[in-house]
Amino acid sequence: MKKGLYVSLLALAVSGAVIAQDEPVKPSPYRETPTRINNLVHTRLDVSFDYDKAWLNGKAWITLQPHFYPTDSLTLDAKGMDIKSVGLVNGSKTQPLTFKYDGSFLRIQLNKTYNRGENYIVYIDYTAKPNELKVAGSAAITDAKGLYFINPKGEEKNKPTQIWTQGETEATSVWCPTIDKPGQKCTEEISMTVPAKYVTLSNGKLVNQKNNSNGTRTDTWKMELPHSPYLFFMGVGDYAIIKDAYKGKEVSYYVEKEYAPVARTIFGNTPEMMAFYSRITGVEYPWVKYAQITGRDYVSGAMENTTATLHQESAQQDARELIDENRWEDVIAHELFHHWFGDYVTAESWSNLTLNESFADYSETLWNEYKYGKDAGAAANYSAMNGYLANPENASKDLARFHYNDKEDMFDAVSYQKGGRILNMLRNYLGDSAFFKGLNNYLTTNKFKAAEVHNLRLAFEEVSGRDLNWFFNQWYFGAGHPKLDIDYKFDDAAGKVSVIINQTQESSLFQLPVAVDIYEDGKKTRHNITITDKSDTFTFAYKKRPDLVNVDGDKVLLCEKKDNKTAEQFAYQYKNAGNYVDRREAIEYSAAHQDVAVAQTLLVSALKDPYFGLRILTLGKLDMKNSAIKAAAEKTVTEMAAKDPKALVRAKAIEVLARYENAANKGIFEKGVKDSSYSIAGASLEALAAVDNEAAVAATKAMLGQPAKGGLLAAITAVAAKNGIEEALPTISQTFGSMGLSQSKFEMLQPLSMLIAKTKNSEQVKKGIDLIVEFRESIPAAYRNQTDAYINTMVLQGIENAKKKENTPESLQLVEYIKSKKEADKKAF
Template sequence: MNHRFLNIVGLAAAMAFAGGCSTNKSVLDAKAPLPATTKAAKPTGAVPAWAPKKYKFNPSRTREHDLLHTTLRVSFDWQQQYLNGLAELTLKPYFYPQNQLVLDAKGMDIHSVYLMKGYDGTALKYKYDGQKLTIDLGKTYTRDEEYKIEISYTAKPNELAVGGSDAITEDKGLYFINPLGENPDKPQQIWTQGETEASSAWFPTIDAPNERMTQDTYITIDPKYTTLSNGAFVYSRQNADGTKTDYWKQEKPHAPYLAMLAIGEFAVVEDSWRDIEVNYYVEPEYEKTAKKVFGNTPEMMEFFSQKLGVDYPWPKYAQVVVRDFVSGAMENTSASTFMEDLQLNERELLDKSWDGIIAHELFHQWFGDLVTTESWANLPLNEAFANYSEYLWAEHKYGADEAAYLQLDELGQYLDEAETKREPLIRYYYKDREDMFDSHSYAKGGRVLHMLRKLVGDDAWWASLNLYLTRNKYTEVEVAELRMAFEDVTGKDLMWFFDQWFMKPGHPELIVSQSYNKGQLQLYVRQVQDTTYAPVYRLPLQVAVWSGGKKQLHPIVVDKAEQTFTFDVASQPQLVLFDAEQQLLGVVEHEKTEDELLFQFQHANQLAPKLKALAELQEQATRPQVQAIYKEALQDDFWMVRSTAINILSRLKEGQVALLEPAIRKMAVDDKKGSVRAEAILALAGWGGEKYQAVFNRAMQDSSYQVAAAGILAYAGTGAQDVKQKLAQFDKEENEEIVLALATYYAVQAGPEKYDWFMTKMKKAGGSELYYLLQSFGAYLAGNSQTNTPEAIAMLADLAQNHSLYYVRGSAYQALMVMSEKPEVQQLMQQIKANEKDERLLEMYVY
């Protein structure tokens, strides 16, 4: 599961155009994470906001029965949004004799339960409470006796209470998209989402990650639809009633939460890896670009198979893009599901690559599907590895800087979350299993794996992963089994590493200082993290020292609260770089002089130190020698260095950057990276856009949507008389970045004539685009009371009550608040709050 898409960067929805242009450059380009600095210490005795919480203990599910096989025969009622199912489950007691079977079955009508012997069935007594189906087996079975249960049922997912998390916004398991075909801009689809325990909302099962089953799935549907499920496609049979039945067979065991189906009018783009089918299921409009989005998949499969020494383990690999997905993507066995954002046209491909999320779900086919966490408490055994695969692929395919950029992003995500939450990676004490899907399990977990790789070395890293996978394939695991694989390969006792990084909360916070005297460099290191909650860490790392233009590496082990390290250095060091490999997950405060920072940018030759130097030098950015460094940065080979330099320089007044302005103006036109051109355009806009009208006008016609959107925002800020005319030419554009740029302007500068534009765009938008569009629409309604129509109220109320994404429901509710002086709107808002089940929204709602 990938939830990175939920880290949505802010749109300048409140941007004021009257009298100038206040630009928010995070609208158009990627986040530029910089290494953080140490926060002020908490008052003695105070309990920090992030202190670990003590919830009830959550062990793995006790295994009373072993679910061996599931056969599903399903058909659908589009009108009522029901699944009609017949499930045949083959089981046996796990160890102890059993005379009763308890299955997870959420929100169903149970029609019958039979014990099957061949084709003969004996009715069994059962009890059902809407969540658990308790079956009296009629006799006691031992662990050597298999038995088959047949259950006829109807799944009613829309009648379930809504749950979910930031990563998986709903948990009703089965989703009908545009079921009656009433929305001409949205296809009719059916798809499932099983993680964490939502597969039991569409078929009765033992819905726990430590269970495994093989599976046959028979899907009966209108022949116009294409189906997808786990395993190999066996056949499609035409039925007498005009329907067809597609049969998919999953012969190798996997966890029930990984079961899936997807149904829609998909174009299937065929590819292959070795002798395995690799197919991409997309809407027909995107058939020609599907391979440009997903086409690196076979190369990824080869790369991961070679490195792990374990070939991709399933009979096919399919990737399907669906509408209104409740997460970023999901690693269903042999058939990953993706959000609609991965459907790109040719022009959008200029700016976007989804290789990260594609690699993430693919790596899960080993880490999560082949070897599965035994409990949600051990979720990083799935997600940390999938997260780290993004780094591994970027390092292999795109080079060290792209990989380092990803790692900085991960560090920033974790440290942001650590301001309010610090828990162990492996945590048995949690309030809700959905809470495990956070930046600890993903971002911190990936960075911890990187440190483990650096600790043992590359050869041992890959050998240990091979042992872990081969030893534990088709089974469930806990973190000790990962540790033992590494120990068995390396011969090292790694309990200390796993204890401090997996079992303890927090991260190291270090203050580093130095002195030099008579050929000796002394490095002082203090660990200042709150040891009430975090350990004193053991940190093997390297220190790089430049002296006389030469670099020396010194390995050290930081393992005390206060420590001094002494090195022989012939002359005054030009730079001391703590953690020379930039592998540490933590916060390091190491003050440097201006000269040291200038030297660091030019000689460290790594992304993080270069960006850190630029950030630390921004207070001196008007000094000639510092501007010379920024000039170098504007010419750097890596796009993020150029982008960061522009971002920092844009905060200065125009006269302070006179020598660098021509270079930035040139970059706005011809930098090879679209996001950098967009950054440069917004910088020029902040310096007084009128004289750059020609640049902005050209930008609006740029091949990159990012650049065109920046041009729209920048040109709007010039106050030119033809702004509305210029922007109107983009009104029919469907691209998200263009639409949101226009919405930002129309929110505060347009009148009733743009009402229909807003309504049309909102009906077509989904996900994060709709979230931001609603924010702009709320501002628009506030400035145009005559557009507060019953139609607008009804649309917002429908979104606030019925949209599958909680943050869209919240944004629609906020837009309604603009009209809260109307009694009918107040009544609607009270009704919305009364019916809302999501605690995240209820905390916000005022009525």
């Protein structure tokens, strides 16, 4: 599963929060691996859907056998169902069985005692009612209804009717009686009866389609390889199916029909990803097919249901968005890699979740490195590391975590981003050959089974011949990360440099094998050291004072670091050490010291960095109030705005160019407004407004009938808000309402509210307020306290204040309307 971006929503709403704890925190309970009494062998379902009631009517035939000890009973997870009958299948007959059901667990008394290896089949006739079940989710999975009916009655004009399921963590049991634990695995067959106009998707292969006399069709999907219940999937809707192939296996993309022309642009790298992952793991893609489907109102980023990955609607991007970048490519890579790590070999318990998620997270680094080069891979790795470091609370959590309050708590930046960075360090320590052979050993030893972290350690130890207990104890079974303070002392008379490294973290000390690169007379010499103590000093000889001593030469350490180098040393590092993090560190240092000539020179030079991400970073760091920077950079920035090969860089350059307030650049901005890239057009429109507001207003009005997303939508809204262009509000409101829950939508709140505040049409104002309230209420409960405060006291209050100032009968009615919307929110709590 790829988590949503709700943390960044929260970061925008709250600049900082401190939670006071007056009482000692109660320790979280120990979470043991679930005991196995019975094992799933096969699940067969026959289901149909009641769209009016949002119910599933199902029949289940579940094959099981005792795990080891004889048993005469069976307990299944079955949440919020009506259980009509339970029986034991004996040939062509079904014998009724005694059962008890409490709304969560179905406890069945079997007809006899069954022994290990002895199969039996239980039949259950039931109705699932997911909308009538109240189950909380997590930050990654915003609720846990399991089965979702989207616009089932077709009452929402601009939303398709769909059905999709979300099993992780233990929500498959909302629509399918099962043993809902990740360590369980079984084969599966699902027959879905749906209106004939819809297509279906499930795990495995479509083996039969039958047209029924009542306008429905029954599709049967068969999964012949075992997988865990949380990976069971059903999808139904009016989709276009775009087909690709990989080594004779079907690869397909289910998208809403308007996105059919760009489906391959979004998902088309999938076959190449399958080939790449098969090669590096040494395990050929093991499943019969691979399909990807989009779902409206999906509760997370994406989910790796075996052979049938479900993506949030944000995956669907139009052609103009894709000119900037395919923002969903990392998610596509992430979910595919789960088909080895998570689906093929599964974490045996949620305590071991990192065995699934750290690999999927790290796959984004691996794919970017392979497809787009080392800088792109290192950029993905660095971004993920900062995602973990951004929240200080993460440092208190073990990676393999056997104490937690709720299984949903495991879906965090520790299981994902920290785990991925640990794999990156292990790869560096072992070397590529041993690392990837270790992955192969882990996968082949545990295929179609469940594993724990020790299985991973043993696989790497067997291949490398090295004891790795120290590594796993500190990184997997311990918490925190090192904080390093690095100093350098040069003794030219003795020809020695001392590197003093202090570990300043409050947690335990770390053992850190790293490389130290010493650059002397243009030549690099590498020394391998191991940091072990609170304060370590390493001394190296030289003939001529080194231009640079570079600790962690490969830049792989997961750490916070204060590296006490000079501006000259960082400048040398940028030009000669050369990898992405080396250059980024030098840019960041120079950005903080723009009054230093060496730093100014480096920043101007970095505007031509070979990696586009560092060009964007540098553009964003330029201090235009610094006359030297402004003079030195303008020509380069102007060239970048016109010629850079990356649309996102051109957009950023135009944004910077606007700060020069140079009317001579108006032509660049006017041309950019017409660019096919939303980002370039948006940056150009805002830049045009800075030099010629009337021209920007005219351009805005001309674009109101055209599609606008991303940066262009934000710019149109900002110009309309600044100038009170009321006729823009209906179009902007409609676009805002159609956006999924996302960072972009959150960022739209402020300019949208400013435009609403200036609008005199009461009906349009009410519609805008309703859309803001609808968005407020769609944000996951875990974040509502913070985001509600922002939306109510900043966004809605701003509109209310503006309407009070108008002081007309109509505006005062709107004031009361806004108050009622805020009061309704208070009552909800």
